[in-house]
Amino acid sequence: MKKYTYTEKQDTRSGFGAGLAELGETNENVVALCADLIGSLKMEKFIENHPDRFFQIGIAEANMMGIAAGLTIGGKIPFTGTFANFSTGRVYDQIRQSIAYSGKNVKICASHAGLTLGEDGATHQILEDIGLMKMLPGMTVINTCDYNQTKAATIAIVEHVGPVYLRFGRPKVPIFTPENQKFEIGKAIMLNEGTDVTIVATGHLVWEAIQAAEALEAKGISAEVINIHTIKPLDDEAILKSIAKTGCIVTAEEHNILGGLGESVSRLLVQNKPVPQEFVAVNDSFGESGTPEELMEKYGLNNKAIVKAAEKAINRK
Secondary structure: OOOOOOOOEEEHHHHHHHHHHHHHHHOOOEEEEEOOOHHHHOOHHHHHHOHHHEEEOOOOHHHHHHHHHHHHHOOOEEEEEEEHHHHHOOOHHHHHHHHHOOOOOOEEEEEOOOHHHOOOOOOOOOOOHHHHHHOOOOOEEEEOOOHHHHHHHHHHHHHOOOOEEEEOOOOEEEOOOOOOOOOOOOOOEEEEOOOOEEEEEOOOHHHHHHHHHHHHHHOOOOEEEEEOOEEEOOOHHHHHHHHHHHOOEEEEEEEEOOOOHHHHHHHHHHHHOOOOEEEEEEOOOOOOOOOHHHHHHHOOOOHHHHHHHHHHHHHOO
């Protein structure tokens, strides 16, 4: 199989900050709004270079979404920034009514998603946000895997007309995708071709899926690994083409088992080609305080869990 290595780790939120800073130089319509979390969202560079295009809303996330929707009427492209929990759960009504229903060109940029938020605990570790966002008509949902991909996605979504939910995280994770990549919304990325099992992963679980494929190879199992960075619209063609070859699939995500990538894939399979599917996700529970590594181990969101799920899926064929 293709070997992936990395030379450094960096947080995906820094990729967002770098992408936003670049957009500030290339698109004068880009404006940024933040709910009192400038440092956490890595928005300092954009603010330094374009103070007149930044709005500090404070701890008033609902107001931030309403203001962002209003700014689009004048042709601006607002990028809102706060934690994923506050970007979705706290402001769902405002997103639904003022942004999604109205079809406003707002980019909802959400950091500190999932269990890897870590020590802040269950109140901040939202595991339902992908489900909340993908159910909104017209909402594009993106969940990136490393610094480079997050930067590329941040830059790419400015060209997409319509609301976007861009999800990224807090911890430093391996950088393994190309530095100057072209990000295509809704286009899955084949990382490793295989014949025995398909592994589709998103966000922080993509690197774990690569490691799982290496472990499976050592056992004589050929795993196909696909990076699903866009949950909605889902790359149906890539998934169906893969399972036609492998006959079974594992979905891996840092999200509740209900409502996330796994269920979107299940819908696709049952409508087209049902095959055995195993889920690597949080099993309908809240998180807790701990280091990212401890939590990913306890809740079964790592390469070992993916290996186990792959073997189970193969045995069900």
